Structure formats: C-alpha cells, structure tokens
Amino acid sequence: MTIGVLALQGDVREHAAAFGALGESVRLVVGPEDLAGLSGLVLPGGESTTLSLLLESSGLFDPLGEVLGNGLPAFGTCAGMILLAGTVLDGRVDQRRFGVIDLTIRRNGYGRQAASFECDVEVSGLGADPLHAVFIRAPVVEGCGPGVEVLATLPDACERGSPVHVEPLTDRPGHHRPVVCRQGPVLVAAFHPELTGDRRLHQMFVEMTKEERR
Amino acid sequence: MTQPAPSSRPTGTFTVKRGLAEMLRGGVIMDVVDAEQAKVAEDAGAVAVMALERVPADIRRDGGVARMSDPALIEGIKVAVTVPVMAKARIGHFAEAQVLAALGVDYIDESEVLTPADEAHHIDKWPYQVPFVCGATNLGEALRRISEGAAMIRSKGEAGTGNIVEAVRHLRSILGDIRRVTEADPAELYGWAKDLAAPIGLVQEIAGTGRLPVPLFCAGGIATPADASLVMQLGAEAVFVGSGIFKSGNPSQMARAIVEATAHFADADLVAKVSTGLGAAMAGQEIGTLGVHLAERGW
Numbered sequence: 001m002t003i004g005v006l007a008l009q010g011d012v013r014e015h016a017a018a019f020g021a022l023g024e025s026v027r028l029v030v031g032p033e034d035l036a037g038l039s040g041l042v043l044p045g046g047e048s049t050t051l052s053l054l055l056e057s058s059g060l061f062d063p064l065g066e067v068l069g070n071g072l073p074a075f076g077t078c079a080g081m082i083l084l085a086g087t088v089l090d091g092r093v094d095q096r097r098f099g100v101i102d103l104t105i106r107r108n109g110y111g112r113q114a115a116s117f118e119c120d121v122e123v124s125g126l127g128a129d130p131l132h133a134v135f136i137r138a139p140v141v142e143g144c145g146p147g148v149e150v151l152a153t154l155p156d157a158c159e160r161g162s163p164v165h166v167e168p169l170t171d172r173p174g175h176h177r178p179v180v181c182r183q184g185p186v187l188v189a190a191f192h193p194e195l196t197g198d199r200r201l202h203q204m205f206v207e208m209t210k211e212e213r214r
Numbered sequence: 215m216t217q218p219a220p221s222s223r224p225t226g227t228f229t230v231k232r233g234l235a236e237m238l239r240g241g242v243i244m245d246v247v248d249a250e251q252a253k254v255a256e257d258a259g260a261v262a263v264m265a266l267e268r269v270p271a272d273i274r275r276d277g278g279v280a281r282m283s284d285p286a287l288i289e290g291i292k293v294a295v296t297v298p299v300m301a302k303a304r305i306g307h308f309a310e311a312q313v314l315a316a317l318g319v320d321y322i323d324e325s326e327v328l329t330p331a332d333e334a335h336h337i338d339k340w341p342y343q344v345p346f347v348c349g350a351t352n353l354g355e356a357l358r359r360i361s362e363g364a365a366m367i368r369s370k371g372e373a374g375t376g377n378i379v380e381a382v383r384h385l386r387s388i389l390g391d392i393r394r395v396t397e398a399d400p401a402e403l404y405g406w407a408k409d410l411a412a413p414i415g416l417v418q419e420i421a422g423t424g425r426l427p428v429p430l431f432c433a434g435g436i437a438t439p440a441d442a443s444l445v446m447q448l449g450a451e452a453v454f455v456g457s458g459i460f461k462s463g464n465p466s467q468m469a470r471a472i473v474e475a476t477a478h479f480a481d482a483d484l485v486a487k488v489s490t491g492l493g494a495a496m497a498g499q500e501i502g503t504l505g506v507h508l509a510e511r512g513w
Contacts, residue, residue, distance in 0.1 A: 007240075008240065008477050009239070009240040009241050009261065009477055010237055010239060010240060010241075011236040011237055011239060012239070012240070013239075014236065030477075030478065030481075045236070045237045046237055046238075046239075046240070046241070046261070047237065047238070047241060047261040047262070047297055047298075049256060049259070049296060049297060050241055050259045050260070050261050050297075050473070053259040053473070054259065054473075054474075054477050057474060058477075058478075078237070079237070090296065091296070092256075092296065107296060108296065112298075112318050112319075112320055113230075113234055113298065113319075113320035113321065113344060113345065114225065114226065114315070114318060114320075114343040114344050115225060116225060116230040116233070116234065117223045117224060117225045117227075117230065118223070118224055118227055118229055118230060119222055119223040119224075120222065134229055134230060134233050135230075136230055136233045136234050136237060137234065137237075137298065137320070192233060195229065195233055195236065
C-alpha cells in the first residue's frame, strides 16, 4: 500500500506528511517510472497551469491519464481538483486535464488572493465536527454531473469578508457550491485539507484506496 | 446538512497569506515589466509574475529612483495572465503598498531592488489583507521581517548582477544559523535572540521546527538553470528570477529551462538537457565592481 504524491510543484510536503502521520507509506511521483504499484495518487495544491505543463514535459501526463482511466484512486486539492475535472472555464487553452470527475470548474472563482478565506465545512461521512477549510484563490464548482456525490457545500453569500463573485449554480438551488465531491475512486476538495492538522479527509481517501483493492 | 454561519469566513489571515506561498513552492516567479512579458512568463510555466517598473539590471545601469510600477501596467498584467500577480513596493513606503493592495495584487514584495523610502522602518505588514514577501540576508533579518508580518521570505542575493554568489551566501547564512539554533539549549536561545536582534518567540519556534515559520525562497542573481538547481539543492523552496530571463538571448526558452530545472533540481541529466543550446545567459557582473549593493538596503 503506497500512496503517491505528485511532486512536480506545490504543497507536496504537507500531503506527504499527512499520509505519513496516518501510517501510510508515501512515494513522491516525478516521472512515469514512479507510477507502478501505487494504491492511490494525490494531486496537490499548486499552480494548475504550471502543473499541466510539467506533467506534459515529464512524460507523466499520458501514463497518468491511463492509470486514472483504469480506476486508480485519486485525491485532488485545489489545483489538483482542477486537473482531475472534466471541464475548466477560464483556463488556458493549452491547459490539459484528466477528466475523471464530471465537474465544471472555474479557476480562481472566489477572486484574487485578498478574497482567500478560512471557514468550517461540514463534510458527509466525517462525523458531526466540521472540518476547518483553507480556501486559497480557490476554484469554484459551476456544475456537476449526475454521477458526482457532493460531500460538502458552502453558501455563496457571506455577511462580511470575502467578496464572492460567482453566478448561482443553476442546478443546485439555494446558492450552495460543492466544495468536496466524489465520483467513484476520485475525491476532490476546493480547499486545502493538507494545511491544517485535521487528517480526516486524508483518512477518507485511505479508506477509498482500500475499497478499490477489495 | 446544516451550514456554518456565513459570517465566520475570515480573509487576510496569516494562514491564507502563508498558504499562497506554500502553493508556489517548487516554482519560478518571474520579473515582468508589462503584459507582453507576463504572457511569455506564464507560457513558460511561471507560478507567478512580479510586476516592476524596470528589471534590476536596468535599474542598476540607469540609476535614478526606482519606484512602484505604473498602475496601468499592473492592471494590464492582471488581465493578461491567470497566475498570481505580485508587485514591488519600496521599503517602508506604506502608501505604495496601500495602492498595490487597492489594485488587487496577490502579493506585495517590499523590495530592496527599489529605492528605499524609509531608512529605519519597514512597513507594518499585519494590517493588510494582501500578503507580503521580504528579502533577507541572514536569519535575524528574516525573523524581523516575519515579526512585521511577512508571509514569505526570499534570500536577497544581489539583484541585476546575474551573479549567484550573494544568493548562495545569504541562503547558507540563513539555513546554517537555523541548523545551529536547533542545536542550542533553551538558555542559549535567549543569546541567539539577542545576537540576531529577533523576537525570542520566533527563535524558540525555529529551534523546535528546524525551519522558518514561512516558506524560504531565493532571489538575486539566478541566470541559468544550473543556478536554480544550485539554490534549490541548498534548501530554497522556490526561486525568483529577475533580469536573468528578459536579459538573456532567448527569454522564452530560458524561462522554460529554469522552470524545468527548478522542478527537477536534483536530476542532473535533466538540468544538463534543458541547459543545452540556450544561447547567451545575461551578462554578469563581479560583486567587487558594483557601485551599489542592493542587499545592504533593509534593516
């Protein structure tokens, strides 16, 4: 059981530390040769345009796309969520993605850095205690397909703090945005669970990798 | 599912400020003077761009007072790219910082590359929603900047020279002193705090963690892919490249090569490959021949 962490750019160390603290063995993935025998792969936070380019130049994009297509469990946070999504609005035309979760994502949908925020989020399956979530230039989910299970949402509006410049999600009334989603073996979060000491979402992913092996 | 109260959504916390720096790790932040250069930088894989009036090599050559960029250029850069946009303010020039915050930049660099506005005081960075990065030549300077609210530190190096020697000196000084602090006993930490002219709380924190409480990036003199590999191997977590890209013979190719060498800094075969056939790196300067030492600005 080895969990791979894509280690081309971004907050790789925090994800590796989170899985290490859960007793999992971790491998940093920088090239195609690192993919063999993984039980799951994490795509960390970082800059999605840079990650997309480095995935291409390292020769990782196609082999990684193949193992993801074959059902390798994957966990994407922020930029990692963008890379796993099916449709990205406002991305660069040459920005590639894996399309293994049926989400439509708008990059930096909450605004620039001054609008980055923290808040508590209740996540289905993690018990009653909310998860503290750190949103940094976070992507916004504009739409999700029928196969996607929404595990947590956030209301768009807030009384003070971050101005939120997003259109209401048409197929989900009440102006609530999905911020944690799952489709089969793919788990994504718009925020950064790796930046807090709460390992419950990482634990959920570990359980998903075990389900896949059964 | 019940929702938390919408009002409990604070912005501008130290966690979100430092968090953006964490996301830039392993990447290259490139100096740009206009939207056209910003596009070249983003196309090459920059994790962020830094807007400034003139690149350091030109500031060095032309002299005069170097200031914050024209807001129109910053607006143009913000529109041109999707990666974070940073911009430089003069040391102590809190009004420039306020303007940059009003323009909505993602990070402010209170930078010695611009002409200082205050010879004794840096900006009090805590009240701002926008995070700050500051330069440092040694551990004491780094901790003073963090105590003022900086959420990222970059070793200063000597900007605009294309000479890596000062960046190496500063990185080795900061990281070497961190190692020595971790070996000190609790009583000795007070002596370290006095000698570093830094808050005891921060000294005690790094004694426990073995690293700065914010990411440590490297700037000042990086001109080749091998330079980037060198400073990453020494312990920098990302690199800033100023004149090294747009003063080289082939900016687009040089930028791309430095991005690859930073991401794969320990892979000598890859660094060799991307270094091949790049054309001329920027012309460099010996530190001993310089009239102005930018790294000496800041206190």
